C-alpha cells in the first residue's frame with residue numbers, strides 16, 4: 001500500500017494538473033483594446049467571454065461588470081482571436097467556432113495566481129511563414145484525430161479534408177511579474193543564465209499557462225472537403241498570423257483556487273464565489289452582446305475600409321510632417 005501511494009504521488013508529478021472552460025463567441029468586431037486602444041481600425045476579431053470589453057478596456061474590474069459567455073461563472077476574462085473566414089468568389093464568410101476552450105495548464109508549477117489586470121498576447125500577427133513564429137507559442141493547425149502530414153508546417157492549414165474538426169492551438173506566457181504585469185515564456189536556467197530555478201526571468205513567477213484550443217466544424221460549409229490549400233483566411237492573413245489576446249477577468253478567489261491542490265493531477269474543477277466550475281454564466285451565456293454597438297463594425301469589407309482609412313490618415317500626417 002505504501003509503495004502504491006508513493007508511486008501515484010510520483011506519477012502525479014508527471015501529469016500536470018489543468019483546468020478548462022468553454023466559452024461562446026459573442027461578437028465579431030474590428031477592435032483590439034490591447035494593441036489599438038481607443039481605435040476602431042483593427043482587423044476583425046472574434047470575441048469570447050466578458051462582453052464588457054470595449055476599445056478602452058484595461059482592468060479586470062471592468063470585465064467583471066459584464067455578462068460573460070463562459071461556462072465557468074467565475075471567469076469574466078475576455079479572449080479574442082483573428083476571425084477565420086471561408087473565402088469563396090471573393091466573399092468572406094466569418095466562421096463561428098464549434099468550440100472555444102480556454103485551458104489553464106501546469107497548475108502544479110504555478111507560484112502565484114494570474115494577477116488582476118493581467119493581459120497577454122501570443123503569436124505573431126505579422127508572421128507569413130513558420131520561421132516568423134516563436135516556438136514557445138506552440139501554434140498548430142490540424143485535423144482533430146487525423147494523422148498529421150509530417151511534411152507540413154505546424155502552423156499551416158491542413159491540406160486534406162478533416163474527418164471531424166479543424167483545430168488550432170496557441171500557448172500564452174507562463175511567467176509574470178505581479179507588480180509590473182510584464183510576462184515571458186519559461187525557459188530552462190541551464191540555457192538562460194538570467195532565469196531562476198522557477199524557469200522565469202528574475203522578478204517573475206510561474207502562473208497557470210493559458211492555452212487556446214479552438215475547433216471549427218467545416219463539414220457543412222465545405223461539403224466536398226478540400227485538397228491542397230483550403231479556401232480559408234484569417235482576418236490578419238494566412239494561418240501563420242494566428243494570434244490571441246487575453247485580459248484576465250477571473251474573480252480573485254477563483255484565480256487563487258487554481259493553485260489550491262498541488263498534489264492533484266489531471267482536470268481540476270475551479271469553483272468560486274459565483275458557483276461551481278460548470279454552473280454556467282450567471283447572466284446566461286447567450287445574453288452576452290456587444291456593449292458598444294454604435295461604433296466599429298462586424299462586417300469584413302467595412303473593417304478593411306476602416307483599416308485603409310486609418311493608414312491613409314497616418315500617411316497624410318507623416319507627409320505633412322515632412323512637407
Ligand SMILES: *[C@@H]1O[C@H](CO)[C@@H](O)[C@H](O)[C@H]1NC(C)=O
Pocket residue numbers: 038054055056292
Ligand atoms: C473610450 O474613451 C474615449 C476617451 O475617453 C471616450 O470618448 C469613448 O466614449 C470611450 N468609448 C467607450 C466605448 O467606452
Ligand SMILES: *[C@@H]1O[C@H](CO)[C@@H](O)[C@H](O)[C@H]1NC(C)=O
Pocket residue numbers: 088089
Ligand atoms: C462562384 O461563382 C460561380 C460563377 O458565378 C458560381 O457558379 C459558383 O456557384 C460560386 N461559388 C460559390 C461557392 O458561391
Ligand SMILES: *[C@@H]1O[C@H](CO)[C@@H](O)[C@H](O)[C@H]1NC(C)=O
Pocket residue numbers: 124125126127128131132133134
Ligand atoms: C514576426 O513576423 C515578421 C515577419 O513579417 C518577422 O519579421 C518578425 O521577426 C516576427 N517576430 C518575431 C517575434 O518572431
Ligand SMILES: *[C@@H]1O[C@H](CO)[C@@H](O)[C@H](O)[C@H]1NC(C)=O
Pocket residue numbers: 257260269270271272
Ligand atoms: C481551495 O481551498 C480552500 C481552503 O482549503 C477551500 O475552502 C476551497 O473549497 C478550495 N477550492 C477548491 C476549488 O478546491
Ligand SMILES: *[C@@H]1O[C@H](CO)[C@@H](O)[C@H](O)[C@H]1NC(C)=O
Pocket residue numbers: 283284285286287
Ligand atoms: C438571458 O437572460 C434571461 C433573464 O436573465 C434568461 O431567462 C435567459 O435564459 C437568458 N438567455 C440566454 C440565451 O442565455
